[in-house]
Amino acid sequence: MDEENLHRKLSSLRKILERSGPFCRPDFEPSPESLKFLMQNCKILVVGAGGLGCECLKNLALMGFRQMEVIDMDVIDLSNLNRQFLFRHKDIGKSKAVTAAKFINDRIPGCNVTPHFCRIQDKEPEFYKQFHIILCGLDSIIARRWINSMLTSLLVYNDDQLDVSSVIPLIDGGTEGFKGNLRVILPGLTPCIECSLDLYPPQITYPLCTIANTPRLPEHCIEYVKVVQWPRENPFDCCIDGDDPQHITWIYEKSNDRALHFGIRGLTYRLVQGVIKNIIPAVASTNAIIASMCCTEVFKVATSCSASLNNYMVFSNTDGIYTFSYEAEKNENCLSCSHSIKEVPLKSLDVKLKEFIDILKYDNAFQLKNPSITAKISGKNKTLYVENIASLEEQTRQNLSKSLFELGISNQTDLIVADSTAPSTFTFKVKVSD
């Protein structure tokens, strides 16, 4: 009886997977084995249990997937409840990953979602290696780049020939308000996240001189209170916590004073929160749309029952319904997925280390966040600069004002660079043009 019920429950999926069609991929073989594979063997990792992650777990479970894991370091907040539908008021403060996994396992019998309440960086390559497909629903570009680089670092090359069995497909979705995008990535084969970093808009920053001397917008007043007044007055003896209403209220009142003083209009409590917490507007429908598209792609990749998205789609819902897909191109010099040596072209070795680091940070080709640099000089490793460990930063700070030449670097020296956008180090070669 149970068997029969299950058989009927899955009848829609069976039609798609057990019948042939004129538009199937050539390698598709209709048979009950596909569904069996989804239900018993196919392991999917969902990265992020937020707006997209909740939707993805539900969609995958109802598309036949049973073996899923979900990773998220966040806990549930009241402002999540307008879209993260696996969470209730009573869950506020609990782990997103744990709560989401439990909800799905309770609602759908046979579903086996394993939660990981931790940072993606806490997991070893061995962890990521075990999955057939990874689905990313993140709001952080750095985290996306990290996952992407993890997957490219898992690629195996034999005599420069990519071992296709080491490719773990990555489906990546993102939303902002009524807009979204989605991409299908076969690391090493198709363009990866790093291949087209310029697709991400640069973060809005306000120059210090504007916010201090010539404020014009309410945002300028808020930024000023955040970066100047708060550290100076240190009202609560701690850093700003965007979730503490006392903190936001203090900033609101101070920036409101400043706005009134300058005759600047439009400062609201909501705006203060938005600027301090860098809030991205979000709504249930857009998350539902992008997450479900991601899951249809996972289903297609896992079963070959249809062609996949090739390979990038943008979506907007503000004026009618707009969808546009195109084939993003692979960057042959990609930092992450190209199997070649990365060169940093320089005019001369007189470039100061600080300037060199700025190139790695702000040049479109690199866009690193906090690079730490070690040079290989006559077979020995020499640490030049470490940004994110305070004691080491202090020790190496003096190097910033030295030129590369003074630091013993010559043309073609290997520089080993660690950065928060990738799990492993990059090796760059300095290339002086003459």
Place this chain on the structure above:
Amino acid sequence: MASPAPKSPEQSEKSRKYDRQLRLWNDHGQALLESAHICLINANALGTEIMKSLVLPGIGAFTIIDGHKVKDEDIGSNFFLDSDSLGKSRAQVTTQLLLEMNSDVRGDFIDEGPEQILNNSPDFFNNFSLVIACAMPEKSLVVLSRKLWELDIPLIACRTIGFVGHIRVQVKEHTVVETHPDNEKSDLRLDKPFEALKKHFDAIDLESMDLKDHSHTPYVIILYKYLEKWRSTYGGDMPKTYAEKEEFRQMLRAGIRKDEENVPLSEENFEEAIKAVNTCLSPTIVPSGVKEILNDNNCVNLNSKSTSFWIIAKAIRDFVENEGDGLLPQKGSLPDMVADTEKFVSLQQVYHKQAGLDVEAVWRRTLQLLRQLGKPSDSIPEKDVKLYCRHASELCVQRGTCIADEYDPKLLNVNEIVESLENPESFMVHYVMLRGVDKFIDEYNTYPGEFDDHVEPDIVKLKACISKLLGEWGCGPVVKDDYVHEFCRYGGAELHSVSATVGGLAAQEAVKFITHQYKPVNNTFIFDAVSCTGNTFFL
């Protein structure tokens, strides 16, 4: 300054919960959402996915109409059913599980099909804000659409089969004040400065400024000053052609101050002015879309049934013809630009003040119109007029067609179908297939390919249905057999992730209708999950 600093507003639990969406449609959009009552017909996977994206953001209430008992197939594809639901009323279980997500929302259900309700209680639909119908058979959809067309209640009809989705919205007329365009145009009036603005410009002398002031003057003022120079050489017109604009940019470049060695200094405001030449030098006019609205019969000839949208439109029209001197009310905002605080804020003030005066004028005219129409003067609040004036250049009116007309070959927009079919990339072919499936269901009472042992014979039958349909429309046999095969492969399968996509899309259209913000699709959207894209058609 004006008023003392307000104490920090204690944020309510509700505004914290809905914070991320309030940033998209604001408190007044949310209020409309919370007073909406939506009816869902058929709580299949698509139906509950739509409701999910409406219950979460907090619609006021919903009613589910569904006469089906829960089957295994439903449980396999619908998240709002659980393993205990088998055999129970689908309307009841889905209502309970949807409500469990958000305690702000009220919901009830009727354990009957729409056909019975349409027959037995014809007034049932009168009080809904919007009706959503999923996977409804042709015959009852036609009746429902006529009924709602008559009642002037928006209807969204949708379905998915296999990898294909279909959304059809039906609304007689939909008006939007806040369309939220991606690139909002500023209203700088460089060609037609109002009096206060001209006075402000005239009081400034760039030449006599010291370097600090010169490089902190807003580019709007720079553009105006150089336009005056331009006009003194070339007469009344602004630079129009590419060559003229390039020459104007040269003039601006030459205006950048130089150091002792005659090397131009860095003046960011001038760089901004040079960049703004393309966007800021077009003549100030009433955009053609808005002109159409102001000349619309509903605007020119108000009556006792006219909505606020049209009454304010008429007030704006009167304003344009009188005080406005041919122009819409001033928007009153200034984009950010390099400037010191004083110069920026004082210029902003000039625009803002004018906007206030224009709102007052339009508000007076609105009150006058209300009096003439015999309506109470408080039936339109001043803040609505203010919002309207702010967005007057972005207004949008959409007019739709009745779904029932699609099923009448004499009224169907056959041209759109034939023309679209000529494009091999168009998803119109899916629409034709779906209509063929309608016919098939009407004739055989099952989906084509629903039963494993009937796929082959159903291909032949579906092909016949489509030929018949195309014959009725007067089109040739233009549909490839491949599509017929593919739809028989689907066998009416509802894939959860495809329904979730179409559900999210349909829910967002519902939100647009209810909040009267953002532009809805008009009127047909076909989604193709194979390519992950879709097309819009007007049928």
